[in-house]
Amino acid sequence: xxxxxxxxxxxxxGPDSLxxxxxxxxxxxxxPDIFKFPLGFVTQKLCAYMLSRRRAPEARKGYAAIxxxxxxxxxxxxxxxALQLALAEEGAYDxxxxxxxxxxxxxxxxxxxxQKSYAQLVLLPLYPQYSSTTSGSSYNEFxxxxxxxxxxxxTVYIExxxxxxxxxxxxxxxxxxxxxKLPDPNPSNIELLFSAHGLPQxxxxxxxxxxxxxxxxxxxxxxxLDWPNTSLxxxxxxxxxxxxxxxxxxxxxxxxxxxxxQILVYPIAFVSDHVETLYELGIRxxxxxxxxxxxxxxxxxxxxxxxxLIEALKDCVLGALxx
Numbered sequence: 001x002x003x004x005x006x007x008x009x010x011x012x013x014g015p016d017s018l019x020x021x022x023x024x025x026x027x028x029x030x031x032p033d034i035f036k037f038p039l040g041f042v043t044q045k046l047c048a049y050m051l052s053r054r055r056a057p058e059a060r061k062g063y064a065a066i067x068x069x070x071x072x073x074x075x076x077x078x079x080x081x082a083l084q085l086a087l088a089e090e091g092a093y094d095x096x097x098x099x100x101x102x103x104x105x106x107x108x109x110x111x112x113x114x115q116k117s118y119a120q121l122v123l124l125p126l127y128p129q130y131s132s133t134t135s136g137s138s139y140n141e142f143x144x145x146x147x148x149x150x151x152x153x154x155t156v157y158i159e160x161x162x163x164x165x166x167x168x169x170x171x172x173x174x175x176x177x178x179x180x181k182l183p184d185p186n187p188s189n190i191e192l193l194f195s196a197h198g199l200p201q202x203x204x205x206x207x208x209x210x211x212x213x214x215x216x217x218x219x220x221x222x223x224x225l226d227w228p229n230t231s232l233x234x235x236x237x238x239x240x241x242x243x244x245x246x247x248x249x250x251x252x253x254x255x256x257x258x259x260x261x262q263i264l265v266y267p268i269a270f271v272s273d274h275v276e277t278l279y280e281l282g283i284r285x286x287x288x289x290x291x292x293x294x295x296x297x298x299x300x301x302x303x304x305x306x307x308x309l310i311e312a313l314k315d316c317v318l319g320a321l322x323x
Contacts (some may be wrong), residue, residue, distance in 0.1 A: 001117045001118075001119040002116055002117045002118050002119060003092060003119075004092040004093065004094055004118065005091070005092065005093050005094070005118070005120045005121070005122060005321070006093075006094050006095075006096055006113055006116075006118040006120070006121050006122070007083065007084075007087070007093055007094070007095045007096065007121075007122045007124060007317055008096050008098050008109065008113070008121055008122065008123050008124065008142070009076060009079065009080055009083075009095065009096065009097050009098060009124055009125075009126055010098055010100065010123065010124065010125040010126060010127070010135065010138035010139070010142070011072060011076050011097065011098070011099055011100070011125075011126045011127075011138075011272070012072065012099065012100055012101060012134070012274075013027075013070075013072065013073070013099030013100055013101045013102035013103070013105070014063075014069070014070025014071075014072040014073065014099075014101075014102055014274055014275065015063060015069060015070055015102060016069050016070065016073065016102065016103070017068065017069055018060050018063060018064060018068050018069075020102065021056050021059050021060050021063060022052050022053060022056040023052070024101055024102045025051070025052035025055055025056055025059060026048050026049060026052040027048075027100075027101040027102065027105075028048075028052075028101045029047065029048035029051045029052055030044055030045055030048035031100070031101070031137055031141075032044060033132060033133065033136060033137035033140055033141075034133045034137060035047070035048070055238075062275045062279040062280070063275060063279075065279050065283055066275060066278045066279050066283075070102075070274050070275055071272075071273060071274060071278070072099075072272055072273075072274040073097070073099065073102075073103075075272040075273060075274070075302075075304050075305070076097050076099075076126065076272055077097055078304065078305040079126070079271075079272070079304070079305050079309070079310065079313070080095040080096065080097050081095075081305075082305045082307075082310045083095050083310055083313050083314060083317075086310050086311065086313075086314045087314055087317065087318075090314075090318060093317075094118075096109055096112070096113065097109075098138070098142065100137060100138050100141060106138070106141045106142050106145050107145050107149075110142065110145040110146055110149055110151060111149060113151070113153070114149055114151040118153055119153055119154060120153060120154045120155075120156070121153045121154070121155045121156070122155075122156045122158065122317050122320060122321065123139060123142060123155055123156065123157045123158065124158045124313065124316060124317060125138055125139070125158070125159075125160075126271050126272065127160075127269070128160060128161050128162035128164075128167060128213075128217065128269075128271065129160055129162045129196075129209075129210055129213035129214050129217060129269060130159050130160035130209055130210065130213060131199060131203075131208055131209075131210035132203070132208050133199065133203065133208070133210075134210075135159060135160065139157060143155075156320045156321060158316050158317075158320050160213060161312070161313075161316045162213050162216065162217045163216075163220075164312040164315065164316065166308055166309075166311050166312040166315060167308070167309060167312035168217070168220055168221055168224065169224075169308055170303050170306050170308035170309050170312065171221050171266065171268070171303070172221060172224050172225055173308070174266070174300050174301070174303060174306065175192065175221075175225065175264070175266055175300055176225075178264060178298060178300040178301070179264055181298060182262050182264065182296055182298060183262070183296055184261075184262060187225075187227040187228065187229075188227075188228055188229070189261070189262055190227070190229060190262045190263075190264050191229045191231070191255045191260045191262065191263045191264070192225075192227055192229060192230045192231070192264050192265075192266065193230075193231050193232075193233055193248065193251060193252070193255075193263060193264070193265045193266070194218050194221070194222075194230065194231065194232045194233070194265075194266050194268040195233050195234070195235050195248045195265050195266070195267055195268065195269075195281060196214045196218075196232065196233070196234050196235070196244075196267075196268045196269040197234070197235060197236050197269045197270070197276065198234035198235060198236050198237045198243040198244045198247070199211065199234075199243060199244050200239075200241045200242070200243050201241070201242045201243060201244060202241065202242075204244065211244055214232070214268065214269060215232065217268060218230075218232045218268060221268075231246075231251055231255075232268075233246050233247060233248040233250075233251040234246070234247060234248060235247070235248040235249075235276065235280055235281065235285075236276055236280060248265075248281075248285060249285065249288055252285060252288055252289050252292065252294070253288070253292055255294070256289065256292030256293050256294050257292070260294060261294065261295045261296060262294075262295065262296045262297075263289055263294050263296070263297045263298075264298050264299075264300065265281055265285070265297075265298070265299045265300065266299075266300045267281060267299070267300070267302055270302045271302055271303050271304070271309060272302050272303075272304055273301055273302040273304060277299065277301075277302050281299045282299045285297075286299070
């Protein structure tokens with residue numbers, strides 16, 4: 001057995017070409033932790049195929065607009081490299097990227113970890129706030145693959161880490177730095193929107209703590225900033241179900257109707273830039289803001305490999321191992 005500890009970074013994954021958009025979506029819709037179809041053991045893959053085929057054309061437009069592929073793997077690998085360098089002075093650690101719906105898939109990562117005989121793993125979702133649909137799904141699939149591959153390491157699972165002071169400080173500084181790029185950087189003249197990925201309300205009603213974690217993150221950062229005009233909203237809604245509200249597009253419209261001239265958006269649920277920050281927030285909602293008469297609209301980049309984020313991740317790992 002290896003005496004080194006493997007740190008496994010969970011993330012969503014994203015298509016690496018326009019041709020891989022549909023198979024990526026198939027893997028997403030085939031996830032039984034998120035999509036629970038009637039008689040799912042029989043219908044899951046068929047329903048996933050039908051949904052992915054229907055959604056792929058629209059999804060390809062978003063990826064085409066940001067270069068034809070998701071930058072999520074590149075950004076996550078940069079985080080992994082930075083975290084491994086940060087941990088090098090603390091002990092023998094190796095950091096791996098493990099994606100839920102595209103390569104490197106969980107099955108591949110578990111096989112590599114087993115082959116290299118790691119006895120101890122730290123499972124660290126790059127989702128600061130917990131949801132059964134993100135961190136929970138990644139963890140469940142990882143443990144299923146360990147069982148299937150007869151791999152039995154000691155695992156330490158970090159369920160959420162939005163409470164990290166260093167992580168929150170990184171967000172505050174990122175917002176302050178981006179605000180300086182607006183024509184009028186006075187916070188009194190900026191509408192600051194914290195846009196989180198949405199979630200069907202029925203999942204929250206079923207006990208998922210995601211919304212509670214998002215609100216706690218928002219309140220902590222808003223309190224530290226002490227800016228007069230902040231709002232929490234939710235993006236990425238699909239389908240006919242009610243999702244967490246208010247919806248980001250509705251808030252942009254309402255702020256525009258109230259005469260807002262400057263909107264600054266922070267993607268509060270994401271630590272890496274990808275299609276939902278670069279295309280949905282950065283292009284679609286920028287066009288919406290312009291159509292509504294907002295003179296200046298900016299999106300704060302996700303933290304990506306921000307040194308403070310890496311410090312926060314390092315502290316999470318070391319703290320979890322001490323506990």
